[in-house]
Amino acid sequence: MIRAAVYARISSDDGTALGVTRQVEDCRKLAAELGWQVVDEYVDNDVSAYSGKKRPAYGAMLADLGDGRIDAVLAYHADRLTRRPIELEHFVEAVTAAGVRHVRFVSGGELDPGNGDGLLVLRMLAAVAANESAGKSRRVRRKLDEVAAAGRPHGGSVRPYGFDDDRITHRPAEVAVIRQIVDRYIAGESVTSLAGWLNTEGITTVQGGEWKTTTLRGLLRSERIAGLRVHRGEVIGPAVWEPIITPAKRDKVIARMDAAANTGRRTPRRYLLSGLLRCHKCGHTLYSAAREDRRRYVCQKGPDHGGCGGTMVTAPPVEELVADAVLYRLDTAELAAALTGRAADDDHAAALAEQVAADRAQLDELAALYADKAITVREWMAARRPIEDRIAQTTRSLARITRTDALSGLVGNGEELRRRWADLNLTRQAAIIGAVVDHAVIGPGTPGARVFDPNRVEIVWKL
Numbered sequence: 001m002i003r004a005a006v007y008a009r010i011s012s013d014d015g016t017a018l019g020v021t022r023q024v025e026d027c028r029k030l031a032a033e034l035g036w037q038v039v040d041e042y043v044d045n046d047v048s049a050y051s052g053k054k055r056p057a058y059g060a061m062l063a064d065l066g067d068g069r070i071d072a073v074l075a076y077h078a079d080r081l082t083r084r085p086i087e088l089e090h091f092v093e094a095v096t097a098a099g100v101r102h103v104r105f106v107s108g109g110e111l112d113p114g115n116g117d118g119l120l121v122l123r124m125l126a127a128v129a130a131n132e133s134a135g136k137s138r139r140v141r142r143k144l145d146e147v148a149a150a151g152r153p154h155g156g157s158v159r160p161y162g163f164d165d166d167r168i169t170h171r172p173a174e175v176a177v178i179r180q181i182v183d184r185y186i187a188g189e190s191v192t193s194l195a196g197w198l199n200t201e202g203i204t205t206v207q208g209g210e211w212k213t214t215t216l217r218g219l220l221r222s223e224r225i226a227g228l229r230v231h232r233g234e235v236i237g238p239a240v241w242e243p244i245i246t247p248a249k250r251d252k253v254i255a256r257m258d259a260a261a262n263t264g265r266r267t268p269r270r271y272l273l274s275g276l277l278r279c280h281k282c283g284h285t286l287y288s289a290a291r292e293d294r295r296r297y298v299c300q301k302g303p304d305h306g307g308c309g310g311t312m313v314t315a316p317p318v319e320e321l322v323a324d325a326v327l328y329r330l331d332t333a334e335l336a337a338a339l340t341g342r343a344a345d346d347d348h349a350a351a352l353a354e355q356v357a358a359d360r361a362q363l364d365e366l367a368a369l370y371a372d373k374a375i376t377v378r379e380w381m382a383a384r385r386p387i388e389d390r391i392a393q394t395t396r397s398l399a400r401i402t403r404t405d406a407l408s409g410l411v412g413n414g415e416e417l418r419r420r421w422a423d424l425n426l427t428r429q430a431a432i433i434g435a436v437v438d439h440a441v442i443g444p445g446t447p448g449a450r451v452f453d454p455n456r457v458e459i460v461w462k463l
């Protein structure tokens with residue numbers, strides 16, 4: 001575990017002074033993110049790093065570095081450490097002598113003072129430190145944090161539905177709409193049906209547009225309408241505005257939404273080519289839609305789907321045709337050739353898998369820090385998010401590379417697979433097709449045609 005010292009300083013040469021508490025807080029957060037342990041905090045109040053006056057805490061930190069108890073130094077920004085080049089040289093001397101390998105700033109990356117590049121960057125940072133504009137965007141961000149902590153709203157380009165431009169005053173007409181749709185949703189009506197109702201009633205969004213289910217879902221589950229203040233994704237307490245619905249009602253909305261999402265995943269797959277077919281006219285993905293027991297793929301209009309509404313095809317013959325073409329392709333030389341390019345992918349996949357493992361280890365380390373009470377639950381959550389995002393992204397890349405694993409043992413065995421095809425379940429069939437087919441374009445149908453025209457299907461191969 002890397003033991004870190006945090007250094008913070010506030011002074012009159014800052015213009016808008018950055019609170020020492022905030023600096024220390026951000027450094028602690030960064031430490032938690034990195035899995036470092038903060039062993040000491042050094043704070044100088046009201047001492048300019050430019051004046052050359054003595055800074056007691058700074059001096060103490062440099063002295064402590066000599067004891068070898070500290071592996072890293074964390075500060076909010078290079079300009080906290082020093083603004084005088086000569087002092088910087090002292091600092092560099094002290095950290096290199098003490099074998100401190102990490103100097104890290106909340107705004108800016110990792111520096112290794114032990115190598116020439118790190119030193120150069122440190123010197124450049126010190127040179128830039130005098131530049132007031134460099135700190136501007138950081139201060140704006142800090143300001144938002146402070147505003148959020150006080151429960152006040154902050155600006156954005158579009159006012160929230162239900163509220164005036166001041167983001168506090170209710171708009172009675174919109175408040176009535178929100179209360180009605182929340183009640184109807186809790187009573188069991190679907191988001192799609194509610195969005196349809198709003199659009200038929202001519203009730204528009206804040207920007208005057210039609211309601212998409214995603215927009216409506218976002219409104220229904222928003223913390224804001226329940227009078228809760230959120231910052232960087234977390235509820236941080238009651239807001240200054242009046243709630244439109246009670247937090248208890250919001251809990252019911254969330255509960256129903258989560259339940260719906262769960263059962264949604266359990267619905268068995270009924271459409272072999274979901275997501276694989278595209279409309280020849282507008283290029284949008286066709287959606288599965290049944291009418292009176294006839295399964296079909298349809299280009300759907302409307303704000304949710306964005307298609308042109310001009311293409312429709314009956315499901316069974318297309319599914320049969322595409323599956324047949326895939327089985328045939330499995331036995332072609334073209335496919336075998338495409339698969340020989342996979343060795344390089346395997347190395348890449350191994351590297352990605354390693355990265356996921358490392359990220360998971362870091363999450364475990366964070367959890368341990370939280371268990372040891374070295375960090376608060378909010379620091380823990382904040383530190384987790386970027387790592388979890390990274391894991392999700394890496395896993396997606398990994399899935400893309402390893403998708404062809406669905407084909408292992410099948411290449412060259414298309415004929416045999418054809419005999420077993422009907423016995424495979426739909427998920428397995430879809431995985432095999434998805435490994436070989438990128439997408440298929442559905443062309444125009446002949447009006448009144450009773451027989452499916454195979455020329456309507458143009459398959460674009462992935463492999």
Ligand SMILES: [Zn+2]
Nearest residue numbers: 279282299308
């Ligand atoms: Zn279309």
